[in-house]
Amino acid sequence: MKIFRTILVDDEPPARKRLRALLTPFNEIELIREADNPFTCIDMVLTLKPDLLFLDIQMPGLNGFEMIRQIPSKYLPMIIFVTAYDQYALKAFESLSVDYLLKPIRSGDLEKAISKLNLLEHRFQYPESELPKGQMSQIEPGFLNRFVLKYGRKWEVVEEDEVIYFFAEEKYCYLRANGKDSVINFTLQELEEKLDPASFVRGHRSFILSRRQVRRLKSIGSGRLEIEMSDGTIVKSSRSYLQIIKNALA
């Protein structure tokens, strides 16, 4: 029997207690950690790489949907949404989550969700369904427009329109905003998929630029461009991106 290493996140202690109690009888669920806020939860997911996440939708700081957008596909566990009110049910359905549970959770519903989980896991074991779990990154159709950054123990949320550009250096990817560069958990490739193309454009092999932050374009010959950003940074694009940038910024 597959054991699911599980994390649950809910800001309400009684809600966590309830779920914890309900999960006890299920041997396939191994509750490894609990989080009382979405930021800590992101951290736990990235470091502990759980198989399953019970995710409350209404939380302070970030809601459940916003939270999972912050997690790169390869780290995404299977998700069971938990919500007090089914205004989010449809959204949860649209996502590729395993299931969603309504508070107060009935043990019968929980049982169904877990058997569904087993079923899915079973399917994933077939070699032809090379579908990585990460495929469930389309869990929520919206674009990534808020960026959760961590500095030591401190968390920050950067909004889309604060971002100047993203860039990759060595094996990390950075976000430049508010005068500083911060490591983010996504690759440029992942970002390109998740970002709203109306707001961002790939300007270089190692840059994704915010359209609204471009101040000036300057041709420097042989098909290359110098792009001046609103914070004064200058990015040099290579020949292969010339047309894309020109089209994008036209």
Place this chain on the structure above:
Amino acid sequence: MSRMKSKNYNYYRWIGLIVLLVVLGNVVLSSYYLKQFEDSLIQTIQHQGVLLSQTLETALGPFLNRYDIKGLNERINHLAEARNQDIEINIVRYEDHRSIIIASNIPENIEPASNDEHLKLKLAILEQKPIINIEADHGLEIEDPNDTERPIQPGDFDFHALKFVDIMAPIGGHGDYKFGINIKLSLDPLEAKKTEMINRNIIAMSIEIIIILIGLSVLTLLLIRERSNVFLSQSSKLQAELKALQAQVNPHFLFNALNTLSSHIKDQPDLAEQLTLSLSDLYRKILSTTNNGFWVIDEEISLITSYLNIESMRLQDRLIYSIHVDDKAKKFKIPCLIIFPLVENAVKHGINRFIKGGRITLDIRLKDELMISVSDQSMVDNNFPAAHPVPGEKKGVENIKRRLSLVYGNRAALFFQSTQSGAQSKIQISDILGQKSNSW
């Protein structure tokens, strides 16, 4: 209230105007009827006069010419019969044009002088003037050779004795004695005519009065209905607004509370029981608001306390709250659920969004005015960013504003301000003395 007052004032003005118009119309109508009555009376009298003059000429003419006094009675009777009214003709004797002796019946023994042919009767009097006015006007013009050329004037006679005299017609006499005929025309038909006219007028007047009364009562009824409509529509509006608000009680809240409840039931039954009681208190309170839309502040506070109690069981140390209410404010009547949504908002925006939560302070003071203040103060945790302010669900706030203005007009205000680490909403109700006596 002030709006309603001015509305009523308008209605009164209209009613006043209409009453004035009706009265004016009545005066005009009455004078018209009066004029008609006068005209008709005058016409009747003239008609009678003409008839009489004709009658006298035809009936009395031959007699006067021939002095056939004996046939007079007969003729007059005949005449009276034909005219279907009493005509009494008396022969009067007068002396010196000063006094008159009335012979009540036509005396058989009177022998008219045969040489009085010069005496001519003129009935000038009958031309235009009402008979009643005979005293003040022309007498009969008599040409009397024995006397002066002067015509006999009404003043010449002792009219006290001629009370019912309609027409005096001297017809001559012997020597010092002169005779005349006194034709007494019964006024009965005229009286009847007059009475009829008066009656008609009275009927017309009564009809008018009845119409006016009906009009006035209809107007009054309309006014009353209008007023009650205004009141009804206002209070039903209030009810509708309240219903809308009741329906708006956040469903999240209920399900979250139930979830909390379910988590406590097994191992903390006391807490679970407390929560159940708070929850039922809260919903009972919310549903009991329908009665008339008002309750005392105390009741709203107990509702809010239940609510915060439930929320603090869910949020635990993330929610701290304190409530202060001036003693004299506790019995002050306010529209139901006018503070509760503000507290709900404070929890939603000031507590739920923050990982460390915060504090809710409710402060109600009653001095010259009623001041209700709900503030939230978030515990800012530098390690965790707060969620975005939830894009305002303004429905609740709009609802409060509408109801405040329905009840207090511009005597109440709702305003918001941000504080250093949170927000404050305030309801201010001034002119509270007026509100105290307000029955609803």
